[in-house]
Amino acid sequence: MMESASKYLSLVALLVGLALVWLRPGQEDLLKVDTVISSLLKYEAKYVEENQPRIAVGYGACKDLFVTGSHMLANVSFPANPDNFMGVGDEDQLVRMYGFFFKAGAAAERFVHGQELWKELLETGLKDTEHRWGLGGNAPVMAARFAREGAKVLLGAKLSPGLAEWLPEGVEVAGGDIESDDVHLIMEYKRNEEWDGVVSPRANRFIIHHDLNNPMVSSLEQFRQALPLFNPQLLVVGGLQMMDNFPFREGERLERILLIRDQMVAMDQDTRVHFEMASFVDESLLAELTEHIIPQADSLGMNEQELPNLHSLLTKGEVTTMADSNPRIAEVLDQMREVYSILSVAKGTNRPVTRIHLHTLAYQAILTAKGSPWKNTGAAAVKSSLTAHRHVCADKEVKPEKSFLIMDDSFSTSKEGGRRVPFINTRPLTCWEEEDLGVNICIAPVLVCAQAVQTAGGGDNISAAGLVVQI
Numbered sequence: 001m002m003e004s005a006s007k008y009l010s011l012v013a014l015l016v017g018l019a020l021v022w023l024r025p026g027q028e029d030l031l032k033v034d035t036v037i038s039s040l041l042k043y044e045a046k047y048v049e050e051n052q053p054r055i056a057v058g059y060g061a062c063k064d065l066f067v068t069g070s071h072m073l074a075n076v077s078f079p080a081n082p083d084n085f086m087g088v089g090d091e092d093q094l095v096r097m098y099g100f101f102f103k104a105g106a107a108a109e110r111f112v113h114g115q116e117l118w119k120e121l122l123e124t125g126l127k128d129t130e131h132r133w134g135l136g137g138n139a140p141v142m143a144a145r146f147a148r149e150g151a152k153v154l155l156g157a158k159l160s161p162g163l164a165e166w167l168p169e170g171v172e173v174a175g176g177d178i179e180s181d182d183v184h185l186i187m188e189y190k191r192n193e194e195w196d197g198v199v200s201p202r203a204n205r206f207i208i209h210h211d212l213n214n215p216m217v218s219s220l221e222q223f224r225q226a227l228p229l230f231n232p233q234l235l236v237v238g239g240l241q242m243m244d245n246f247p248f249r250e251g252e253r254l255e256r257i258l259l260i261r262d263q264m265v266a267m268d269q270d271t272r273v274h275f276e277m278a279s280f281v282d283e284s285l286l287a288e289l290t291e292h293i294i295p296q297a298d299s300l301g302m303n304e305q306e307l308p309n310l311h312s313l314l315t316k317g318e319v320t321t322m323a324d325s326n327p328r329i330a331e332v333l334d335q336m337r338e339v340y341s342i343l344s345v346a347k348g349t350n351r352p353v354t355r356i357h358l359h360t361l362a363y364q365a366i367l368t369a370k371g372s373p374w375k376n377t378g379a380a381a382v383k384s385s386l387t388a389h390r391h392v393c394a395d396k397e398v399k400p401e402k403s404f405l406i407m408d409d410s411f412s413t414s415k416e417g418g419r420r421v422p423f424i425n426t427r428p429l430t431c432w433e434e435e436d437l438g439v440n441i442c443i444a445p446v447l448v449c450a451q452a453v454q455t456a457g458g459g460d461n462i463s464a465a466g467l468v469v470q471i
Contacts, residue, residue: 034400035425037447040382041398043429047379050150053471056232057143058156058223059175059260060214060239062182063163064136064456069098069187069206070195071128072121078196084321086281087245088112088208094121098206102189105201105325106305107455109279110208111245118210125185134457135166136184137214138238138276141457145387145464147171154230156223158213174226175219182211186456202325202361203392203452207279214239215246217256224263233471234272237264237293238460241278244285253285257292264296265349272373272471273351276463277302280309283319290314294343295350299374301463304332304360311335314342326362329411329443330418336367337437344369355470359384359462362406364444366466370433378431380466381444387465388446394453403447411443 073095082099088110101108112118125131135144143155147170155167158175167173184207191203217240227235237260243253264273275297280286290313294300302310308323315338324331336356343353354372357380358365364384368374389398412418413432421430423445431442
């Protein structure tokens with residue numbers, strides 16, 4: 001009996017030894033990812049929204065035409081002097097600007113000034129054999145995600161009858177019909193894609209458009225009429241980057257912004273208000289939004305480019321050209337704290353910010369005020385993380401072989417005097433309280449999609465998924 005047991009233990013030891021010998025680094029990474037996935041999925045399953053929250057989302061809509069950037073710039077060399085511009089005035093500016101953001105792996109969105117140039121670019125895009133169409137615009141994409149997560153949704157947008165059919169069940173539209181939808185041309189590139197020896201550090205997109213309806217926020221009036229009867233628990237304001245560089249008449253842009261502000265102010269205090277940031281390059285527009293729109297929002301959503309932009313405007317009075325596409329956690333946490341410290345102060349009729357959600361390629365970070373009505377901050381970070389992978393991979397199942405982690409093995413909570421927090425595979429979600437600032441902070445790793453299918457709309461899906469479990 002003892003001899004049999006001894007032989008059995010020896011066999012087990014041999015098998016374990018062989019496993020350790022033959023377990024290659026790639027397999028170790030796969031096991032780590034598999035453990036993280038399992039842990040996140042278990043946490044997600046504990047917090048399933050069953051109450052069908054009522055969420056109103058504005059403004060605008062479009063059709064997204066997805067194309068490969070390499071097709072749009074076929075036979076064009078990487079620019080000798082890549083640069084950033086306020087908008088696209090000619091083909092040379094498009095090439096130089098695409099190269100500028102491609103090299104950094106950063107997303108950007110720009111208005112095409114000339115009608116003829118826009119027609120030519122659109123025709124080129126349609127010749128891409130891999131082109132595809134999709135529902136576009138911040139508001140419709142967020143509305144669709146909210147509906148898929150079980151919410152009842154009111155969307156403020158003007159849509160053609162054909163585009164309205166692309167919306168899922170559960171989305172009611174207020175804004176009226178239009179004959180022709182605005183189109184956004186999504187020039188996508190892959191991670192490690194090469195262009196004349198220049199390699200993109202991550203998958204991303206460069207968006208160009210020539211919108212005529214969305215910059216005017218033309219659905220505003222009908223949306224405002226529908227809001228009282230709908231009685232939302234959450235109002236989401238987004239899509240205002242469409243105003244960037246649009247040729248408004250003098251004073252016209254501010255007039256529309258003030259009407260949006262009035263709509264936000266009119267919301268009952270029990271209705272929370274979220275503002276979704278976007279790619280802003282016009283400093284005067286971001287200044288107007290910071291003065292009139294952001295002070296009326298309880299919650300802010302943004303990516304790794306938009307946080308430094310807002311932080312710089314609030315602290316220095318200027319916008320940033322471009323930020324790190326994969327920033328360190330300590331750096332962004334310090335920026336989030338500073339933004340929160342400025343915007344959480346009650347002043348007159350403003351709504352003090354009580355929630356900030358940062359979504360990056362590597363991780364999700366959510367800060368909420370202690371005692372605020374925002375619940376389940378950890379669940380929101382986890383849900384956002386998993387949604388990021390599912391959207392980019394276009395797959396509901398999160399598979400280890402299609403995932404990798406770029407979040408560090410440990411991170412500091414601040415650049416100065418922060419404590420070191422280890423990354424634990426079996427407990428990848430990290431949350432803590434900060435008494436001096438009166439906030440809760442949660443960090444969850446993102447399972448980066450190794451086979452990216454789509455990047456456009458990622459931030460909108462991620463932000464919506466995080467919000468729906470916190471209402």
